[in-house]
Amino acid sequence: MVKKRLIPCLDVAGGRVVKGVRFETLRDIGDPVELAQRYSDVGADELVFLDIAATVAGRGPTLELVERAAQRLTIPFTVGGGISGVEDARSLLRAGADKVAVNRAAFDEPALLTELADEFGAQAVVCAIDSRGGRVVTHGGRTERETDAVDWAREAVALGAGELLVTSIDADGTRAGYDLELTAAMAEAVGVPVVASGGAGEARHLAEAFAAGAEAALVASIVHERPERVQELKAELKEAGWNVRI
Amino acid sequence: MRVVLADYGAGNLRSVCSAFARAGAEPAVTTDPGEVAAAPLAVIAGVGHVAQAAAGLEPLVDVLRERVAAGRPVLGICVGLQLLFQESEEGGEGLGFLGGVVRKVNAPTVPHMGWNELECPRPSHILDGLDGDDVYFAHSYAVEPDDEELIAARVDHGGPIVAAIESGALAGVQFHPERSGAAGARLLENVLVWSRSA
Numbered sequence: 187m188v189k190k191r192l193i194p195c196l197d198v199a200g201g202r203v204v205k206g207v208r209f210e211t212l213r214d215i216g217d218p219v220e221l222a223q224r225y226s227d228v229g230a231d232e233l234v235f236l237d238i239a240a241t242v243a244g245r246g247p248t249l250e251l252v253e254r255a256a257q258r259l260t261i262p263f264t265v266g267g268g269i270s271g272v273e274d275a276r277s278l279l280r281a282g283a284d285k286v287a288v289n290r291a292a293f294d295e296p297a298l299l300t301e302l303a304d305e306f307g308a309q310a311v312v313c314a315i316d317s318r319g320g321r322v323v324t325h326g327g328r329t330e331r332e333t334d335a336v337d338w339a340r341e342a343v344a345l346g347a348g349e350l351l352v353t354s355i356d357a358d359g360t361r362a363g364y365d366l367e368l369t370a371a372m373a374e375a376v377g378v379p380v381v382a383s384g385g386a387g388e389a390r391h392l393a394e395a396f397a398a399g400a401e402a403a404l405v406a407s408i409v410h411e412r413p414e415r416v417q418e419l420k421a422e423l424k425e426a427g428w429n430v431r432i
Numbered sequence: 433m434r435v436v437l438a439d440y441g442a443g444n445l446r447s448v449c450s451a452f453a454r455a456g457a458e459p460a461v462t463t464d465p466g467e468v469a470a471a472p473l474a475v476i477a478g479v480g481h482v483a484q485a486a487a488g489l490e491p492l493v494d495v496l497r498e499r500v501a502a503g504r505p506v507l508g509i510c511v512g513l514q515l516l517f518q519e520s521e522e523g524g525e526g527l528g529f530l531g532g533v534v535r536k537v538n539a540p541t542v543p544h545m546g547w548n549e550l551e552c553p554r555p556s557h558i559l560d561g562l563d564g565d566d567v568y569f570a571h572s573y574a575v576e577p578d579d580e581e582l583i584a585a586r587v588d589h590g591g592p593i594v595a596a597i598e599s600g601a602l603a604g605v606q607f608h609p610e611r612s613g614a615a616g617a618r619l620l621e622n623v624l625v626w627s628r629s630a
Contacts, residue, residue, distance in 0.1 A: 188546040188589050189566065226613070231547055232568075257450050262568055262611040282447050284570065284611060307480040307511075309543040309570040348543045348572070379545045401541060431547045431566045 189431045191231040191402035192392065192420055193381060194409050196221055198267070199239035201248060205359070205407050215410045219254045224413040226261050229420055231431055233259070234287065234351070234404065236314075237267025238326050249281045256282020266314055266351075272301050279306060287312040287351055290324040293331065293338065296345050303346025308378075313347035315339055317368055318355040327355045336371045343376040350380045351404070357385030359407060364395040373399025389422035396428060433624055435459045436471040438496070440478065440488030448477045448509065451610035455620040465495040473505045473627040476512035482534060482573070483524025485511050493527060500529050505601045505627035507558075510571060513597065513604030517575050529602060531578035539590025543572045548587035548595075548607075550615075556584035556598040557626035558605070562619060567595070567605075567612040574606060601630040 196203045196218050203215040215221070222233050235255070237248060252265055265278050266287025275286045286306075292299050292313055302311045316323045317335035324331060339350055352372050354365030362385055369382045382395035383404035392403040409415045423430045435457040437445050445461045452459035452475075460467070468474050474496065478485055489496075499506055506529075508516045515526045520534035537544050552563040562585070574593045577583060584603075585596040596605045603626070609616035 188541075188544060188548045188569070188587075191546050253446075256447050260451070260454075260611065260613045260616060262570065262608070279444050280446070282444060284444070284447075284608075305480070308572055309545060310479060349545060377541060378543065379541050401546065 187429060188401065189231070189429050190396050190423070192416060192430065193232045193234055193402050193404050194225045194230050194413075194416065195234040195236060195383065195404045195406045197236050197238045197406065198248065198251065199237070201251060203410070204238070205410055218251055219258060221410070221413070222255050222263070223258055225409070225416060226259055228413050228417045229431070230261060230416050232261055232402070233263040235263060235265045236287065237265075239267070249277055252278055252281040252283050264312055266312065271298065272305055275302055275306065279310060285310050285312050285349070287314040289314040289316065292342060292347075293322060293324055296341060299342055299345040299347050303348065308346055308348030311347050312349045312351050313339070313342040314351040314353070315342070316353045316355055317365070320368065323355055335368065336375050339372050340375050343378050347378065349378050350376060351383055352380055353383040353404075354385060358383075360385050361387030361408060363387060363391040364398075364400075364403070366394055366398045369395050369400050370398040389419045389426070392419060393423060393426055393428060433457050433473070433628065434471045435473045435475060436467050437461045437475045437477055438468055438489060438492050439463045440485055440492070444479065445477055447610045448475065451616065451620055455617060455624060457624055463491065465492055468492055469495045469498065473507060473623070474499055475507045475509065476515055477509040478511045479570070480511060481524070482511060482514050482520040482522050482526055485515055486524055486526060489515065489527070496527065497529070500602055503601045503630070505603075505630045507623055507627070508604035510606060510608060513606050514573060514575055516602065516604050517577070520573060522573055530582065530597070530599065532576050534573050534575050537572055537574050537589065537593060544569050544574075544589045544593060548589060550585045550587060550595055552585045553583060556596070557629075558598055558603050558619060558622045559584050559596055560622050562615055562622075565615040567607040567609070567615050567619070569607045571606060575604075601627075
């Protein structure tokens with residue numbers, strides 16, 4: 187079977203990698219492409235660049251960063267943040283991104299997912315869903331929505347999303363473990379890969395997310411200061427019997 | 433060595449180009465049939481739908497067909513592999529260089545997304561040294577050749593999936609060598625050796 191993936195997420199704002207706790211208080215972590223290369227070197231399976239300032243500030247995604255990353259990386263990467271339509275996605279994919287992650291734009295205009303899947307194939311379309319207390323939130327956790335996150339996930343996949351990136355805002359940055367209830371409910375509800383996000387602290391947490399049905403686990407704060415941690419986490423998962431790429 | 437990538441508006445040929453350059457080739461993206469005819473290796477790469485890809489590739493179909501007839505190397509990557517076959521469940525016709533169909537992957541999770549381990553049922557040029565290696569997949573459809581002897585590698589995801597084929601000067605991979613780390617680099621180096629000798 188396809189291997190369980192470990193995916194470092196680089197939250198990008200103003201061309202730098204940042205990390206926040208519960209989407210507040212941002213800390214500068216480093217240069218995105220430099221970090222991306224280091225992650226690739228230590229065995230990251232894939233990368234996500236999320237421009238967390240793009241939706242809030244309403245500006246377009248950073249193509250220059252994507253071009254630089256695409257030239258250097260030999261692992262796949264997804265780009266998200268501020269993608270409002272097909273043309274944004276096209277620019278990013280043409281610049282070398284393997285997948286685009288859409289969040290608010292898809293929630294506000296679900297047909298976008300179908301347009302993207304028709305145009306680029308479902309495998310290039312990630313629907314990012316942020317959840318607080320089981321309900322959808324957008325704009326980096328700043329805007330509460332009424333919709334049940336699992337209901338939205340089901341609809342998003344029916345419309346064309348080929349992967350779900352599910353972030354629990356409650357768990358994000360806490361290092362206390364992924365929201366397993368949310369992860370399991372998502373994996374149960376859809377037939378596309380689910381990427382669990384928010385709350386990773388140690389290898390055991392990733393294993394729990396895989397056991398809950400996630401095909402991949404996003405990591406951020408626990409690897410940003412020491413990328414070699416990626417290698418250690420995967421070795422620990424392998425040791426525990428998980429089918430990961432070493 | 434000159435490698436031409438047939439441009440049919442699929443985007444993201446840049447990453448494949450960079451990967452071929454790293455492997456020591458001189459890649460170029462082109463819409464010019466003359467260039468596609470002349471190069472030692474022609475590559476059909478890309479993602480998305482077979483039907484759209486086939487439509488975009490229309491101006492280059494004749495020259496690709498001539499290459500195949502003359503036994504000159506053509507490599508398909510991902511949808512490029514699917515295009516080598518006749519018809520797709522997704523709708524639309526491929527180029528029909530090889531007999532077989534393209535079917536939706538039947539697995540608990542689709543798309544088949546991520547790293548998976550190559551199993552090679554027989555030796556081949558392009559997969560030399562890669563049996564058991566992990567490579568990256570991102571697709572919902574897969575080829576089923578009429579002639580199983582063409583199959584150079586499979587992976588398991590809810591059952592066997594064809595990961596690579598090789599038939600004379602025609603080859604294809606379902607995975608993305610440009611995004612498959614060291615194993616992907618090895619594949620492209622093998623492809624260059626194979627296309628020099630084919």
